Amino acid sequence: MPGSEKTAGVKAPLPWSQRFVQLAEEARDPRIKAFYCAGMVDESTPLEEVPLLAMDFETTGFDSSKHGIVSIGLVPMSHRRIHCREARHWVVKPRVALDETSVVIHGITHSDVAAAPDLSDVIDELLEYMAGRVIVVHHRSIERAFLDVALKARTGEGIQFPVIDTMELEARLHRSKAPGIIDWLLRRRPASIRLADSRERYHLPYYRPHHALTDALATAELLQAQIAHRFSPQQAISELWQ
Amino acid sequence: METEQLEILDFLRRHAPFSDLPEETLAWVASSVDVAYYKADTQITAFGDEIDGLYVVRSGSVEVFRRSGDLYNRLSEGGFFGEFALLRNGKVRFPAKALEDTLVYIIPAEVFHELFENHELFADGVEVEDKTRLRQAVARREDANELMTSKIKTLVQREPVAIDSGATVREACQRMSAESVSSLLILRDESGQSSKDTSLSHSMLDGIITDRDIRNRLVTPGLDYDTPVTEIMSTGLVTVEHNQLVFEAMLLMLRHNLHHLPVLKDSKPIGVIAISDIIRYESQNSLFVVSSIFRQTDREGLAALKPEVRSCFQRMVNEDANSRMIGSAMAVIGRSFKQRLLELAEDKLGKPPVPYCFLALGSMARDEQSIVTDQDNAIILDNSFDPDQHDEYFRQLAEFVCDGLSECGYSYCTGGIMATNPKWRQPLQVWQDYFAQWIDKPTPQSLLDSSIFFDLEGVWGKTQWAEQLNQMVAARARRSPRFLASMARNALNRTPPLGFFKDFVMEADGRQSNSINIKRRGTAPMVDLIRVHTLAVGSRARNSFERLRDIIDAGILPKGRGPDLRDALEFIAMVRIRHQALDLDEGQEPDNSVVPENLSDFERKNLKDAFQILSNAQKFLRFRYQSGRSI
Numbered sequence: 001m002p003g004s005e006k007t008a009g010v011k012a013p014l015p016w017s018q019r020f021v022q023l024a025e026e027a028r029d030p031r032i033k034a035f036y037c038a039g040m041v042d043e044s045t046p047l048e049e050v051p052l053l054a055m056d057f058e059t060t061g062f063d064s065s066k067h068g069i070v071s072i073g074l075v076p077m078s079h080r081r082i083h084c085r086e087a088r089h090w091v092v093k094p095r096v097a098l099d100e101t102s103v104v105i106h107g108i109t110h111s112d113v114a115a116a117p118d119l120s121d122v123i124d125e126l127l128e129y130m131a132g133r134v135i136v137v138h139h140r141s142i143e144r145a146f147l148d149v150a151l152k153a154r155t156g157e158g159i160q161f162p163v164i165d166t167m168e169l170e171a172r173l174h175r176s177k178a179p180g181i182i183d184w185l186l187r188r189r190p191a192s193i194r195l196a197d198s199r200e201r202y203h204l205p206y207y208r209p210h211h212a213l214t215d216a217l218a219t220a221e222l223l224q225a226q227i228a229h230r231f232s233p234q235q236a237i238s239e240l241w242q
Numbered sequence: 243m244e245t246e247q248l249e250i251l252d253f254l255r256r257h258a259p260f261s262d263l264p265e266e267t268l269a270w271v272a273s274s275v276d277v278a279y280y281k282a283d284t285q286i287t288a289f290g291d292e293i294d295g296l297y298v299v300r301s302g303s304v305e306v307f308r309r310s311g312d313l314y315n316r317l318s319e320g321g322f323f324g325e326f327a328l329l330r331n332g333k334v335r336f337p338a339k340a341l342e343d344t345l346v347y348i349i350p351a352e353v354f355h356e357l358f359e360n361h362e363l364f365a366d367g368v369e370v371e372d373k374t375r376l377r378q379a380v381a382r383r384e385d386a387n388e389l390m391t392s393k394i395k396t397l398v399q400r401e402p403v404a405i406d407s408g409a410t411v412r413e414a415c416q417r418m419s420a421e422s423v424s425s426l427l428i429l430r431d432e433s434g435q436s437s438k439d440t441s442l443s444h445s446m447l448d449g450i451i452t453d454r455d456i457r458n459r460l461v462t463p464g465l466d467y468d469t470p471v472t473e474i475m476s477t478g479l480v481t482v483e484h485n486q487l488v489f490e491a492m493l494l495m496l497r498h499n500l501h502h503l504p505v506l507k508d509s510k511p512i513g514v515i516a517i518s519d520i521i522r523y524e525s526q527n528s529l530f531v532v533s534s535i536f537r538q539t540d541r542e543g544l545a546a547l548k549p550e551v552r553s554c555f556q557r558m559v560n561e562d563a564n565s566r567m568i569g570s571a572m573a574v575i576g577r578s579f580k581q582r583l584l585e586l587a588e589d590k591l592g593k594p595p596v597p598y599c600f601l602a603l604g605s606m607a608r609d610e611q612s613i614v615t616d617q618d619n620a621i622i623l624d625n626s627f628d629p630d631q632h633d634e635y636f637r638q639l640a641e642f643v644c645d646g647l648s649e650c651g652y653s654y655c656t657g658g659i660m661a662t663n664p665k666w667r668q669p670l671q672v673w674q675d676y677f678a679q680w681i682d683k684p685t686p687q688s689l690l691d692s693s694i695f696f697d698l699e700g701v702w703g704k705t706q707w708a709e710q711l712n713q714m715v716a717a718r719a720r721r722s723p724r725f726l727a728s729m730a731r732n733a734l735n736r737t738p739p740l741g742f743f744k745d746f747v748m749e750a751d752g753r754q755s756n757s758i759n760i761k762r763r764g765t766a767p768m769v770d771l772i773r774v775h776t777l778a779v780g781s782r783a784r785n786s787f788e789r790l791r792d793i794i795d796a797g798i799l800p801k802g803r804g805p806d807l808r809d810a811l812e813f814i815a816m817v818r819i820r821h822q823a824l825d826l827d828e829g830q831e832p833d834n835s836v837v838p839e840n841l842s843d844f845e846r847k848n849l850k851d852a853f854q855i856l857s858n859a860q861k862f863l864r865f866r867y868q869s870g871r872s873i
Contacts, residue, residue, distance in 0.1 A: 082277035084250065085350075203343035204279070205301040207249045214249055217277070221345060224279035228343075 016040045016162045016241070029155040031127050038131035040162065041237060048233035052077045052164070053133040054220035056212045057143050058108060060094050064145040068094025069119060070108045073212030074129050075220045077136070079233050082220045088129060089213040091116040095153065120154045130161065134241060138195045138219045140165040162241040166222045169240065170198045173230070198222055202229065250275055250347060253300060257320040258858060259367020263357070271357065276348040280340035291334040293327035295348040296368075302344025306336045316341065318801055325368050328354055366741055366850060394491050395484040398505055398513030404429045407448045411460055411474060412467040414451060425452040425502045425514055428475050447511050449475030452502055481506050482515075491515060496532060496574050535578040540586065541642075544579060545649035551575055552651075552826055555613045559823035565610075565815035566787055572611035576652065577602060577701050580619070583646040584702045587639045595632045596624040600643070600702040603659065607699035608769070609785045610815070613822050614832050617644060617652040618659045618694055620666035622707045627669045636667055659694055670707050677711060681718050684728040693732055696773060697784055712782055719777035723867075726778050730867035733770035734860055738763050738853035747838055760821065761834040764814040768856055771863050772807070775799070778867070786811060800862065807859055810852035817841070817849055 014022065017040045024036035041050050054075040061067030074088040091108055093116045137143045140163045148158040170193040191197070195218055196209060202225035207218045227233065231240065251272040254260040260268060276295065280286050280302075287293065289309055297304075299321045306315040306323050315336075317323060327334045328351055349357075357364045404427040405417050418426050428449040451474060459465075459474040480498050482491050484507040491503055495517065505513045531547065531554050538544045554575070558568045584600055603618035605611045621636060640661035648654055661667055668676070680692050696715060700708030719725055739747045739758050747758050758764075772786050772793065781792035787808060794804035822832035824840070838846060 080278060081348075084272070084277065085274045087273070202279075203302060204345055205249075211248060217249070221277060221279055224277075225281075225343070228279055228281040228284070 015043050015238075017042045019160070023160065027157060029157050031124055032151065032155060032157055032159060035127040035131050035159070040132075041134065043238035044236045046234045047227065047231065047237055047240065048079050050079075050237050051133045052079070052136050052220075052223070053130060054082070054136040054216040054223070055130075055143050056137065056215035056219060057146055058210060058212045058215075059142065059146055060096055062142070064142075064149045066096065067146075068096040069146050069150055070094050070113055070116075071212040072122070072126065073214070073216035074126075075213070075216045076129070076133070077220045077224075079224065079227050082217065082224065084217070087213060087217070088125070090122050090126075092119045092122060093117065118154075119150050123151070123154065134237060135161055135163045136219055136223050137163050137165055138198075138215070138222065139167045140242065164223060164240045165242060166198065166219055166226060167193050167195070168242065169223075169226050169230075195219065195222065199225075202226070253347070254298075257298070258854075259364045262363040262367060263361060267357070267361070271349060271353060274350055274353045276350065278346050278348060280344045280346070282340055282342050282344075284340050286338040286340055286344070286346070287324065287334045289334055289337045291337075293324050293332055293334050293351065295324065295350045296322055296328060296354045297324045297338070298322040298347045298349065300345040300347050302340060302342040304338050304344055304346075305341045306338045308336060322368075325354075329358070362741075366854065394482050394486050394488055394505055394515065395507075395512070397488060397491075397515045397519045398484070399519070400513065402427050402504065402511045402513050404511070405471065406430070407470075407472050409471045410468045411451075411456065411465075411471050414471045415456065415467075418453075424516065425450055427504060427511055427514065428471055429511075446509075447479065447481070447504060447506075448472070449477045450479060450502060450504060450514075451475045454501070479504055481511075483507070484512055493570070499533075499536075531575050532578045535575070535582050538582060541583070541646045541649060544582060544646060548651045552613060556823050556826050559819055565812055565819060566785075568819055569605075569608075569610035569612070569815070570785075572613065572615075573602075573606045573609045576606045576611050576615070579647060579650050579652070580643065580701050583643045584639070586646075587642040590642065591635060591638055594639070594703075595635050596627050597704050598623050598636065599700045599704040599707045600661065601708055602699045602701045604694050604697050606701075607697040607784055610765075610769070612819055613651075613826070614834060615652060616655045617647045618655050619644070619647075619661050620659065620695075621661045621668075622673055622700075622704070622711075623667065623669045624704075625669045625671050633664070633667075637662070637664075640667060657691070657694075670710070673707075673711060674714065677715055678718070681715070681722050681725045684722075684725045686728055686731055689725075689728050689732050690735075693729065693770070693773070696729075696777070699784060712784075715777070716780050716782045720780040726774060727867045729774045729777065730771075730863050733767065733774050734864055736762055736767040736770070737860065738767065738856045741850045741853070756839075757835045757837045759834050760814065760818045760836045764853070764856070765811070765818055767860065768807070768811050768814060771856075771859055772811075774863060774867065798866075803859065803862070806855045810855040810859075813848055813852045814856070817845060 020036045020040040024033060027033040027036055054073075054077055056073045057069050058071040059067050059069055069092055071089065071091045076083050076086045091112055093113045095118075135143070144161070144163060148160070152158045170191075174191040174193060191201070195215065196206065199218060199222050200206075202222065204218075204221055204225060207214050209215060209218075251269060254263075254268055254272055260271065263271065277300075278286075282302075286297065286304065299317050299319055301319055304317045304321065304323065306317065315321075315323070323336065323338050324334070326336060332351070358368065359365075403417065403421045403423045403425075405414050407428050407430045409417075409428075414426055414428075418424070427447060428451065430446050430448040449472065451471060455474050455476065460467075460469060465474070480494055480500060481504045482494060484505050494500065495503060501517050503515050504511045505515055531550050534547055534550065535544065538547070551572075555568065555572065558571060563571075580600065580602065588594065599622040601607075601620040601622060603620060605615055606618070621640060623632070623636065627633075644654065644660050644662045654660065659666060676692070677695070680688055680695075696719075698708055698711060700706070741747075747755050769786050772789050775793045775798060776783065776789040779793055779796035779798060781789060781796070783789045783792050790804055790808050790811070793799060799807075817836065818834060821836050821840075822834075825832035841849065
């Protein structure tokens, strides 16, 4: 349900705008405090008025407790436009060892990360980018969980924020009911909600995956397509975010 | 942004006009774009909107409209729009709509202006990409040409005068005199009986008689006036449908040497058109010239027709005929000269000792002749040919024809590709070996020397041998990637000039010149590149426009490139033709050397567009056939 996710530190499921006020009071790290102080749009704000930020991380693995972030891609956008000019991309040094399989996936090598800064060096800028914007990701558990863990390790404080998850928006359409006997008989497989497959359904071009910036752009485009086909710019943000 | 936007950069790198930008500039452009998605059928820009950038179609397709609501252009991946507004007052003039789900990259206005100011190639490219402009330039020419667009029915002056097939010649003559016509249709009713009722609706066309038939078939042999009309009429008539083009009627008359053509509608005759009707459209037309050619009894007489050929050419240009029509009319005339010279040669030298086929090569074979042209010809001899016994005859025949052609204005081929050259006067078997060698073991030099033979047509004698060779080439060439690669390499030897700036031509390496050879730099490379694709798809068409149609049908060109090439070819060919007509007007010897100074702004701009299209097509040719890679 919108704005109702249970998170440690928050007793009752407050709406995000109020939660940010509360979190701002509780935060001790000045950077995180500033992030919350920038506030969050009200639940009823129409989509067209919400500043958005598409975000993608490349990580050393899928478990936020064991793996680390190696690169971050950010692309600011609105429901109408995606602004590459303000996009950002960082390679950062994870505090856990790079393993070979993930190198194969995202192509960021040991020598790339050896020269890279620690995430703590980019926190300021990262949080400034995120401030006041609703984050757009494909598969929210990665970015939200990894950022929470990474910030805890560096500041002693985690972070919470609402996200629009393009994968979840696809799932609403394609995973709304359990497959029935007819589907089984017809060998119907549920539609893939992976980024590339989802994009294809909206006739978006193929982009090579596993580059944080490209994936963030790909996610941004997918959200625009989803809005164009299934939502209206006047719809309240609460209907999309989590 | 610090990192290049990989996908956007790659995309821009692959598409004109960005592909010509330096890498750093390209990275800067890529990192500045805005991206937007439009669902099918949604408006992208509306009339009067403030434009914020150049819209480049990344995927999907877009329709651009005139203010009237008429479709102006349709764009797919790599296409762009908004440049008009950006270059003028910043307000959208041509609204755009997504035809399919579409993703666009928007190059912000300030970035666009920066590129337009500082990168000439980009500026050229932006304007070239407005391909519709070229299309309109070409279309206007077609509209202006009545012969090309007029329907035959507009020439029909009156109901046909007809008589039933039971009549005598006397009755027929009385009828013709009463109606003062020079031809009479002979009708039979549908039951097969002769028809007393000459109302046309129930009758079949049986034949036609003309004044000339009465002279040649009745009076001269001294037949009785009561001879049945069916005995002297012409049957197996060539007819035209009322909705065919005047141009087609003209070609039919040329091909069959006819003076009258019945016009049918729903298989019923609705009139007859005579040469005189067409002459109203074209007083000094090629038909006149052709019939004069066949009336000449010696080489001097033929040579004396040179001014008539030239004025026929000028007339067609002035009447806005298109290049296709002029090219084929000139080829018909050239062919007629050849045929008449061969008739005269055989009269003089006697019957040939073995059968032969006289070949036309190059532009004549392609029906694309202009007024300035070399003679390229050759002879295929029967396999029973014995040089010691027979060659003297063919040597003299070739000499007679080639000298005659030279006197008629078709200069000797500097490359020696003429029937007078013993190498090109060979039995069919040797020709087959020549072609097999060229195709199976090509060398760039052998192909450079021989590529002219890949446009070949029999004009006299055993013309089926020429068809055999054409068939062999079509079947064999497409299976030989090495041959196609060599042909492609040759086709890339000649490049179009970069562009025009004020009164001179800019070359890609920065050199300037005061004129361009429009054949060497324009029509020839275009024809060459079309030929390679033609061979690759196994088409046997010889005319470049027909070849293009086959290439487009074969689907080997990227979307939209075929029609662009067609328009570019038409435009370049017309610049050449008009330039030559202008030389003739001024009493100068026509040539292929075009001086930019003499071109109008309009021509300069469109020529630039056309050359850019040619250049892109060459890039594609290189990509497609490079290093012997197969289809």
